[in-house]
Amino acid sequence: xxxxxxxxxxxxxxxxxxxxxxxxxxxxxxxxxxxxxxxxxxxxxxxxxxxxxxxxxxxxxxxxxxxxxxxxxxxxxxxxxxxxxxxxxxxxxxxxxxxxx
Numbered sequence: 637x638x639x640x641x642x643x644x645x646x647x648x649x650x651x652x653x654x655x656x657x658x659x660x661x662x663x664x665x666x667x668x669x670x671x672x673x674x675x676x677x678x679x680x681x682x683x684x685x686x687x688x689x690x691x692x693x694x695x696x697x698x699x700x701x702x703x704x705x706x707x708x709x710x711x712x713x714x715x716x717x718x719x720x721x722x723x724x725x726x727x728x729x730x731x732x733x734x735x736x737x
Contacts, residue, residue: 680687
């Protein structure tokens, strides 16, 4: 009987983490450009200030989305639990079998 090849889950997770870390490291130069662009827009007058204001609000919106999503899912789960409890309380209790003599 041939031996089974087994790849541990830890090895797959480590590989996925290494790939993600490499992608973040390679994209660091693109992320570094943001302050440079911001400094250029701040010196561009009123149009640049409007662009920076839009940039600011878009960043705030993107940063709030994970919290809004988690809060929405949590609220939905809470609503389901409350609904189930209410249903269970309003249903008539099951009659316990009585012992006959």
